[in-house]
Amino acid sequence: AASFQQLSWHTSKYLDIYFFQGMIWKATDSNNVMHLNALYANPVIFSNLAAYGFNNANHILIGGGFQAKPLKKTCIYTQFMYDGVSVSGGSDNGAFQAGIKLFDAFGLKNLFLQYEFNYVSVNSYRNPNYPAQDYSHYGQSLTTPALFPNEHVGMISYTYKRVFIQLKENYSSSDITGFSVNYFDGKIGYMVNPHYNFNISVGSTLRTTSNLGINAKPQQMQLIYVSLRTSLYNLYYDF
DSSP states (O other), X not given: OEEEEEEEEEEETTEEEEEEEEEEOOOBOXXXXXXXXXXXXXXXXXXXXXXXXXXXXXXXXXXXXXXEEEETTEEEEEEEEEEEEOTTTOOEEEEEEEEEEEESGGGOTTEEEEEEEEEEOXXXXXXXXXXXXXXXXXXXXXXXXXXXXXXXXXXXXXXETTEEEEEEEEEEEOTTTOEEEEEEEEEEEEEEETTTTEEEEEEEEXXXXXXXXXXOOOEEEEEEEEEEEEOOOOOOOOO
């Protein structure tokens, strides 16, 4: 059982601010029967944190962020997460993201640029004493793998009429283990029908894994592909 609260404030057309709280409840007994108290339905953000605190069997994390538009076609954004103090290691756990997006970059119409940096500490999203309350699915983390806490993401996209080209690179590394993974994807395509994003494209993906601490040859995997696809946008308003 999990509950989440988010408080957002659209201060102006230039700035959005938000805060959030996530909580995975230790709500089942030894027979796997669910027992939830009234605070499970509590909508007031941070009040459950005041009631339980960090390092409780009910795993709580908090955070916030903002999105700002200092210029008409420039967007900067950031968000942070705090996961309390690790019970086993005694260290602070948290995560951080910061990025920038440029639309019609350098005055060139339909040129899009993006850069993003992500960091997550090793034990974030984990509950050492109660693994069932980890933020995971079948034992796999729902976040950036702890082996690669530093992540750099870059993307360039350009569209001319119905022809588009996109380059994307993702580099993840660890200062502790020395491992790194570089993922690069480039493609060129044609938009057949923009109403439902039906397009064809051809591209290549290159994935390189390295161990910076060992004199070993990097391992590479390359994929060349041709795609025919559509991306439909489903919007639901359930509240």
